[in-house]
Amino acid sequence: MTSSTTVAGTAAEPPPISDPRKGLRGHPWLTLLTVGFGVAMVALDSTIVAIANPAIAEDLGASLADAQWITNGYLLALAVALITAGKLGDRFGHRQTFLIGVVGFALSSTAIGFSSTVPLVVSFRVIQGLFGALLMPAALGLLRATFPAEKLNMAIGIWGMVIGASTAGGPIVGGLLVEHVNWQSVFFINLPVGLLALVLGLFILVDHRAEKAPKSFDIPGILLLSGGMFCLIWAVIKSSEWSWGDPKTLLFLGLTVVCFAVFAFWETRTPEPLIPLGMFRSVPLSAGTVLMVLMAFGFMGGLFFVTFYLQNVHGMSPVKSGLHLLPLTGMMIVSSPVAGAVITKVGPRIPLVVAMSLTAVALFGASTMDVDTSTLEMSLWFGLLGLGLAPVMVGATEVIVGNAPIELSGVAGGLQQASMQVGGSIGTAVLGAVMAAKVDDELPGKWAGAKLPPVTGEQMSKASEAVEVGRAPIAKGTPPELAGKITSVAHDTFVSGMSTAFMVAGVISVIAAVVAGFTKRGANAEAGAGAGHI
Numbered sequence: 001m002t003s004s005t006t007v008a009g010t011a012a013e014p015p016p017i018s019d020p021r022k023g024l025r026g027h028p029w030l031t032l033l034t035v036g037f038g039v040a041m042v043a044l045d046s047t048i049v050a051i052a053n054p055a056i057a058e059d060l061g062a063s064l065a066d067a068q069w070i071t072n073g074y075l076l077a078l079a080v081a082l083i084t085a086g087k088l089g090d091r092f093g094h095r096q097t098f099l100i101g102v103v104g105f106a107l108s109s110t111a112i113g114f115s116s117t118v119p120l121v122v123s124f125r126v127i128q129g130l131f132g133a134l135l136m137p138a139a140l141g142l143l144r145a146t147f148p149a150e151k152l153n154m155a156i157g158i159w160g161m162v163i164g165a166s167t168a169g170g171p172i173v174g175g176l177l178v179e180h181v182n183w184q185s186v187f188f189i190n191l192p193v194g195l196l197a198l199v200l201g202l203f204i205l206v207d208h209r210a211e212k213a214p215k216s217f218d219i220p221g222i223l224l225l226s227g228g229m230f231c232l233i234w235a236v237i238k239s240s241e242w243s244w245g246d247p248k249t250l251l252f253l254g255l256t257v258v259c260f261a262v263f264a265f266w267e268t269r270t271p272e273p274l275i276p277l278g279m280f281r282s283v284p285l286s287a288g289t290v291l292m293v294l295m296a297f298g299f300m301g302g303l304f305f306v307t308f309y310l311q312n313v314h315g316m317s318p319v320k321s322g323l324h325l326l327p328l329t330g331m332m333i334v335s336s337p338v339a340g341a342v343i344t345k346v347g348p349r350i351p352l353v354v355a356m357s358l359t360a361v362a363l364f365g366a367s368t369m370d371v372d373t374s375t376l377e378m379s380l381w382f383g384l385l386g387l388g389l390a391p392v393m394v395g396a397t398e399v400i401v402g403n404a405p406i407e408l409s410g411v412a413g414g415l416q417q418a419s420m421q422v423g424g425s426i427g428t429a430v431l432g433a434v435m436a437a438k439v440d441d442e443l444p445g446k447w448a449g450a451k452l453p454p455v456t457g458e459q460m461s462k463a464s465e466a467v468e469v470g471r472a473p474i475a476k477g478t479p480p481e482l483a484g485k486i487t488s489v490a491h492d493t494f495v496s497g498m499s500t501a502f503m504v505a506g507v508i509s510v511i512a513a514v515v516a517g518f519t520k521r522g523a524n525a526e527a528g529a530g531a532g533h534i
Helices: 028-060 064-092 094-113 118-146 149-180 190-204 219-242 247-267 277-281 283-313 318-324 326-346 349-366 375-402 406-449 457-467 480-516
Strands: none
Touching (some): 028 064, 028 094, 028 118, 028 149, 028 190, 028 283, 028 318, 064 094, 064 118, 064 219, 064 283, 064 406, 118 406, 149 318, 149 326, 219 247, 219 406, 277 406, 283 318, 283 375, 283 406, 283 480, 318 326, 349 375, 349 480, 375 406, 406 457, 457 480
8 A cells, every 4th residue: 555645735746737838728727717617507506496496396386395306306416426427537538528517517407498397307407417427526637637736725725615606606696587587597597608618628628537547437336326325315305205114215215225235345346446435444534525415414405495485485586585695695605715715724624613513503593583584683594604604615625635545536526526415415305304294293283273274184285285385375265364374374384394404404513513523634645545445
């Protein structure tokens, strides 16, 4: 086993492409600009759809489960494919995989805009996620190959800032587009951005592939990992319909355990594993990976319900709801570069612990919001949440990538993003299940307590589906006084479910703060990762 030299806290000095280049091709900062457009497009899509979900649900008649799959289909496809895509870039070149990803992402996004049914939207969202997976780790690989070692940390910091700013900016951009154009424009916007990234990429990006690139692909590993994650998310989402003790739920959870166990065994036996498990002998790398999962759990899972809360409970327009999230987005954009500078100076551990602690406080605070919460109080919790999230977005990249062997740069880049996407997908599913369970438990009692007209079991089930997204189940022709009572019961029940979901997210963030204590600046020891055997 060998070890590599740490350079400026990064993974290792990237292999030089050639002598300093003249003109545009290979210019480090222009490379960063180019990949920034592609990365921003993917990161924006992880949250921009959240603000459009109510409009999509109303236009296409989508249930809560449908709305979840519009989000989860994208996140799950992205998460499943990221690590494999990183290996594709290592073998065939990061420039090629980046450009293919950009084109495919833009075209599939356009196809979503032309879709008229929920199954079509979900299907193209899955395809969109697969192409997004191609370009994300490739972007990081291109930066590592282009920037000199002493400036790579700065480039990664800006890269993380772009992701954070784009993720945070999604609700505002989505609100403007949904209100002034339509929900389809949320997807059409990716076409011009993708075209710009493609043109810049053709003229600026330089090909790079790892010297120790894989000669084959771990197909069984890909299938086992994909199957395990699918079974897990499916079981969590359907638990609200089946219940946790239902044999079908237990079956999928059991399949999840089997898939992951067989995957781990297989990865120790195959010559070129999908994920060399020796990487996780690095405690900081493992901690950084877990931290990304937990952070995304609370952030994306919580944001999913905030949009319904603002639009359906407070009756805000998409733009107004986006503006109410400005404290969150603004704090993330402002604090991301500050976080990068602090992390570069003192290392990631202290900033990440503090950041996740602030995130926990913000989520516990958000759990106190009710139907009449003021804009000022909302802004306090949203702003604190943005302040806590930014350092994690920036710092976890350095922790994961910086502690991985140089020849596994594509895998490390894919792992970093996969962690975030898996966490977001699980968070949306778990908190959705929490919301559904709370509504199913409380709505019948509150309905009867308000002395509303009795309904059948089927009618109550349909009413619960509406309440889960903050809508009042009011039939046409309902007298105003009765409609007011139904609205009050629906909103109170939704807020109760949302509060419980935020409490769960807050507890997860406390655990994440503890995990952050095990992170440190990248030492990049190659020991244990080697050829992939343990």
